[in-house]
Amino acid sequence: xxxxxxxxxxxxxxxxxxxxxxxxxALPFASKSLDVVLAPHMLYEVSDVESALLEVRRVLKxxxxxxxxxxGANHARSLRxxxxxxxxxxxxxxxxxxxxxxxxxxENGASQLAAVFDSVSCNRPDRSLRxxxxxxxxxANFVASVGDRYESEIRVPWTTIxxxxxxxxxxxxxxxxxxxxxxxxxxxxxx
Numbered sequence: 255x256x257x258x259x260x261x262x263x264x265x266x267x268x269x270x271x272x273x274x275x276x277x278x279x280a281l282p283f284a285s286k287s288l289d290v291v292l293a294p295h296m297l298y299e300v301s302d303v304e305s306a307l308l309e310v311r312r313v314l315k316x317x318x319x320x321x322x323x324x325x326g327a328n329h330a331r332s333l334r335x336x337x338x339x340x341x342x343x344x345x346x347x348x349x350x351x352x353x354x355x356x357x358x359x360x361e362n363g364a365s366q367l368a369a370v371f372d373s374v375s376c377n378r379p380d381r382s383l384r385x386x387x388x389x390x391x392x393x394a395n396f397v398a399s400v401g402d403r404y405e406s407e408i409r410v411p412w413t414t415i416x417x418x419x420x421x422x423x424x425x426x427x428x429x430x431x432x433x434x435x436x437x438x439x440x441x442x443x444x445x
Contacts (some may be wrong), residue, residue: 256283279304283313290314294323296360307370319445322367326360326438327354328382333435337397340418345408360440371444378440387423387433393418 257273257283259265265273276282278293278300291310300306310320334350341348358366360378367374387393397419401412408415426433 256282258282266441279309281309281313285312288313288315289318290321291318292321292323295325296442297322297363298356301359303366304369307367312371317445319321319443320367320371321445322358322363322442323439324359324363324442325355326378326382326440327355328436328438329355330385330435330437331382332433333393333396336419336422337415340422341404341408341416343418344410344414348408350404360438363442367442367444373445375443376440377443382436384435384440387435388427388431390433391425392426393423393433 255270255272257265257268257270258276258278259273260275260277262275265275274282278296279302291314293310293316297303297306307320314320329352334352338348338350341350355361360376364376386393394416398412398416404414423433
């Protein structure tokens with residue numbers, strides 16, 4: 255088993271002795287050398303999805319599989335709504351356009367995968383899963399982590415949005431005991 259990521263930070267966060275820093279569009283593995291490639295929540299991050307998929311197909315052994323995990327349109331819907339509400343106080347009409355949903359998602363991923371793989375199936379729960387959060391810091395840390403994608407679109411510093419969402423979620427947790435959102439996730443299995 256080998257872990258591979260373009261981000262040194264992601265590699266440093268993992269305790270594993272076989273890690274490789276590489277781009278998904280230029281994998282440092284021999285052709286037909288891997289049984290399985292796991293692509294968890296990352297195909298929406300690459301600049302050219304088709305090139306990355308062709309590279310994965312190159313390194314898979316005959317009969318090998320790609321497992322591509324991604325989100326659907328309902329992922330974290332209530333949290334996204336709360337973020338949008340907070341941003342709209344200073345930037346009217348702002349929408350949180352999640353790149354995961356636009357570029358490679360459960361709704362549009364099958365056709366992209368079918369352009370490269372002969373067999374594509376999707377394993378997805380029948381409905382979104384409930385995520386119950388009782389720690390406001392989990393929510394605030396997530397909101398802070400996406401600031402680099404959205405700060406240039408709004409009129410206030412992203413830290414202001416993090417603080418506002420934190421305040422709103424803390425109020426919800428105080429009143430209801432938890433903040434609930436959804437996890438709309440699934441996996442494409444490709445051969």
